[in-house]
Amino acid sequence: MIGDASTSASGLPVRLDSLIGRREELSLIRRLLQTSTRAVTITGAAGVGKSRIAIAAAESLKRSVSGVWYVDVSGSGGEVAAAVAHELKVDSGEDALSAVTAAIGESDCVLLLDDVDEAVAETTAFVDVLLTSCPGARLIVTGREPIASAGNVLVALGPLGAHDLTASSDAVRLFADRAASADARFAVDEGTLPHVIRICAATGGVPLAIELAAAQLQFLDVRTLAKRMDRQLRTLEPSGSAYRSLRAAVEDSWERCDPAERRVWTDLSVLAPGWDLELGEAMAALSVPEPDSATAVVKQLIRRSIVHRRRLEGGVRYELLPALREFGEERLQDPPEVRRHFVTCMIRRLHDAEDHWFSGRQAEILRRLRGDIPNIRRAVKTAAALGDTDRAVEVVVTGWRQAFQIHGSEDELATWVAMALEAGTPSPRWAALGHALRTAIFGQSGKPGLAAAELEQAGAARDIVLSGDDPDIARTCDAAVRSAAETLERDDGEAAILLRSLLNELGEDAYRFGLMNTPQRLAARLYALGDTEAADAVGAAIVERAVAVGDRFERSFLLTTRATAAAAVGDYTTAEAAAREALVLKRGLGNGLGVAQALELLADVARERSDPVRSARLLGAAAARWREAGALRGNYPPYFYDRDRTERAVRHRLGDPAFDRAFGYGAALSEDESIEFALHRIVEAHGRAGVPSLPGASPLTARETQVAALVADGASNKEMARRLFVSIRTIETHVQNALVKLGLRSRTELALWYREHPTRR
Template sequence: MNTGTTESVRRRRPGRLPAQVTSFVGRRLEVTEAKRLFGTAPVVTLTGVGGVGKTRLAIHVAAEVQRAFRDGVWVVELATLEDSKLLAQTVLSALHVQNRSSRPPVEVLVEHVRDMQMLVVLDNCEHLLEECAVLAATLVRSAPEVRILATSREALGIAGERVLAVPTLSLPLFNDPQPPARTQGEAVQLFAERAAAALPGFEVTENNRETVERICRQLDGLPLAIELAAVRLRMLSPEQLLARLENRFQLLTTGPRATLPRQRTLRALVDWSYGLCTEPERLLWARASVFAGGLDLEAAEAVCSGDGIAREQVLDLVAGLVDKSVLVREESPAGMRYRMLETIRQYGREQLLASGQEAKLRRRHRDHYRDLAARARAESFGPYQVEWFARLRIEHANLRQALEFCFAAPEEAETGLGMATDLVQHWKTGDYLSEGRDRLDQGLSAVTEPSELRGRAMVVNAWLANTQADLVTAESMVRQARAIGEQLGLEAVLANAALYAGTITMYRGDGGSAVAQYEEAVARHRTTGDPMGLTRALVRLCLARALLGDTSRAVDAGEECLAICEAHGDRWVRAYAMTVLGVPLWLRGDAQRATALERESLRFQHSIDDVLGSRFNIEVLAWIAAGQGQHRRAATLLGIVRSLERTVHIVPFRYRQFLRLHDECESCAREALGKQAFEAAVSRGAGLSYDEKISFALGETDLANEPPGEKTSWSPLTRRETEIARLVAQGMSNKEIAAALVIGQRTAEGHVEHILSKLGFNSRTQIAVWARERDTPARNERPTGQH
């Protein structure tokens, strides 16, 4: 497989806007108006016909205003989302929020953004209009500093929304002799730039200016239409292009009069682009429309070949569609991919429906991604493991579509259950726990006869439920899986049932019984020869023995796990093995090696954005720091742990023995530092950015041990909250603060409530004293030696 790179795996940084590979042309008035509307409303919706450039305008506006949003600008692409129930989860994923709880995604989303200052771009809302409207209203009602920028064919229709209708690009005036470049009109400027990109050296001159202007008028200044037309200059002169457009448009004069002219123009142009393709290119265009979120060459060959397209033709056909701007080429962590603009994809889908081949292509699409899921499972332990994590994340929209195909028909449910079971690592590492459980529940409700598949699916579902702290469901699934394993003699199912039974027992507080169950799992996995299952069992056995004080045998289990991982080239389980091995090493006095293992593990967990793993590493590093007398550092690390649990919704570890070590670390640091200094260090850790948290935990920065007063600018408050605290110190009321900062009075009240909560105060007087004391060192600062 293509190993790609792990460097592009998601990082938790403020929102990153999509790269724009072509210049942004015109729209000065629209950009200015959109920015003005943000000063008057929490929701701005850009409306307009398909192809008018709503998405491009939204991205440009977002780039223009991003500095005003402390917590970033985040783009949520909804074009390929068909299941409205997954809207909130899709937004969470776009915001890089890992919901590892069993709570409804919308609750987690609201809690995550409540205190944030961010812009969320909801792109292509028209097919989920009601759901997007409800979500947008919920977000802005719950989070006073969140703003929504939506693109849609029609307005969301919610209170507080401002709508900006995006017009087509401006055209030059008729009979305007030799207009200067700045008055040529945006449409001509766009045509000129895109034509020059398609045909280097092309310019709008006195000889072709009138023809170019007529082309742009024929296309009504519609950006997508102009871009599609400009690329044709590779094979046609401007005059030939104009002539063909005029001939084609004559065929539309009998079309429905109710349809907007520019909609007829766009369809005519896409019709014409389709007509210029060869027959095999048309077939590939139509067939490629079954993909959601893009495709790679391997997928195109598997799904689109046959019945008129030889497999060896696919590469040249893809290249031809890229040249014609039907497919857009883009790099990804998993290699080169291709995608269609949504308007182009919908057109191809119409052609596919008309051909009567949609069901066949949907099945081929499903078969390809079923096989991809099976390959990912087969290689889920070994040197390509992390690359599979990245690839499945990129293919999530296609995997989701393939599963929807399966569960739409009863006869396909067994295939769907098998695919959902094979995707266990994807559900866990890709932050799709709830979605994975839903898919498994769908399959298990349809596939009810005892079988190896049903047994495997149950232990996978138990693992996901366990991760979300849903112990009742996990216990039920394990019990049923064990019954199937015993009935059918399925050693692998029994091994995994023992493994997850041990985890549940450990959570219940019975460490001795859990160790026995883990030992059973280890023995059964040795029998099956499954290295992945064996290492997972050894990881849990190592930790359980360590927490019970059996450090020698715990180290033995951890060292064996590391050796198996290294022999197979596995990195993910190896990272967890290093994490748990650090615990018994530290308990028996080898803090140096324990620290080295935790930090090596943390570097890897951070590289693949496994926040659950990172949180575990940082917890153990806090214990080690407290044990070495580094109490301020320990408190700061505990603050980081708290914030990770709160902001990415990780279910905290619930092993009683684990909690005992956590409490001992906290008590030790609190007693050594005193309550106020301890809470200050905890707040400081919580207030770091995600990358700063990791850097501090790795020992690359040493913020916690800076002398008091050296970082007087730091506080647990945001910049806006600090500003408001200073105004409170000046004696201003909420109404006066609102007027001074040009914000709503309710927003000001909300900020004051947040300040009181974060600082642990119950009066404005306490805020005033805190603000004055915080500012005093800076005002009274004198050069050394002066009095």
């Protein structure tokens, strides 16, 4: 590790630098060892700080035990007991293990066995004997993979947080602290913070990489360093022996892997972070074709801390940390073959999602797709870079709705389709489908000129396909082009005729997930025409299929469409009922774009019912959902209501200051909270920005109250996230929302509020 170390009187190495962050992990290890747990193994990837936190944990316990000893097992040659005996200054004789157990006896002590990777089996055997023979002994073990002792508890140490970084994030604080040693004049301020955040994010939050990056300020300015972080194994190579090499640490992990594990490591390096086990297994199958063996290799890489396991709300995702990923890419034996295999894997996943949308797997598919978006993007880039234009277009065309529309990032679609089409010369089939998709994108975003130009290219490619000898492909391309043309049609009657024709021709294929969304669009056009009976009939066919498998997305989509049409003709009773039911179905789907549409509709209902404050709050909540989705509002009248008219009317009624206060209130709500608010399940009169709280009522949601209680107990964000099984980002959002609603400025004030208002919890 970086920094000089000597030995303290307690036998622990003395660090001359400070420990930044890790409060939750340190508290957990200390709590385990102070209760019934007698052995803790700290595992993690190279450079995450296993030794550092182990030493800190042992240091925190030294006043409560009779002795603390530190043993570096890495140079023991597998003679663990002899290394311990040497540290204890015990004459080991011919039986070092017996000598150690006799010396420790029943004394209450802590023994830290550091870096046991070269002697995992020997360490396991030593720990088992010590736990049996020495009832007062407590052990802390560090390594990249866990020991197998039955009395051991595993603490997997991950990197510091590297997403949504701010000046107060642990990764940034660590960089700032270590940078002071490299350049005493360096400071994290408004000018340097963006570059520091970029550097820390590029490291993936690995402390060793952050420390090495900070040391580079002896030679580079922070802006140049940030630009070079895409190749950190080279950029962060230390200039002298005082610093541990990141490359050397990664190479050590490489040497411990067998040939199959190394091949799979390199195969996994082409994936973007955040893949699931199924995708990892599919990639591993390239080098290890037997499924059970491929799974075993992936699990072994997780065990060896090569693959990092990251808990997210609702599941687990995996990644190679940046330096490990870069190292794996360097050692790819056949990069084109591996990258082609990756694209194939993603196409299979997208077709699987499309084929099984109306099935009992819908909930699973929704969860999977949300996490797959980074790798869908990477698949487009990879296929384009390989010059495989057809497959690049196939990724986008197959994934347009599931990846980009449901999860609210549809606006980037045009760019991705362009990248795919421009990678080379697509075949007529994929040219027709790609340009048809761009037609629909531009047609629904108010760019009729661009849409018309794309439609012309799509039609020309379609005509070539129609002259060919594959009727199925010809049918698909013709339907796609005609469907795209509908988005340019402003006459609802003509559009309905076209969509009805397509629906009849396609039959059951019209209900495939990403095909063209034909039934939903037909229902929207019929509602816009005022033909409610016909629209309801089309909707009934959708609902019949949806209910059979527990679908929520298609039903909620249909309800939002109906609410839009009802509001357009002044039927606010129907609009409210449909929008509220849509929000109930959308809860937990991750469809922020759809939530925003429903909130805007309810805002217009509130305007019509002379409740301008509620309307402004709902508009603010909707704006936050659009912002989170990174999406711009579409311009396809059957789906999108004119929210600008609502805002103008409400702003005029309230005046700018009052409107902005109410809008800001709504914008501070999370997605779940905005749904609760829209459904009248939370108190509307929150004490903030001059809006009085209802007497005796808590202005916080139940979850915010839980968070306030934990803040009052002194818990960190990480501790709260662990206890409540949510992400740290969610905790930060709850804390911020509580502060805003209560008109407070700090966590201390929030803690005081909680203690002083026992009747309002």
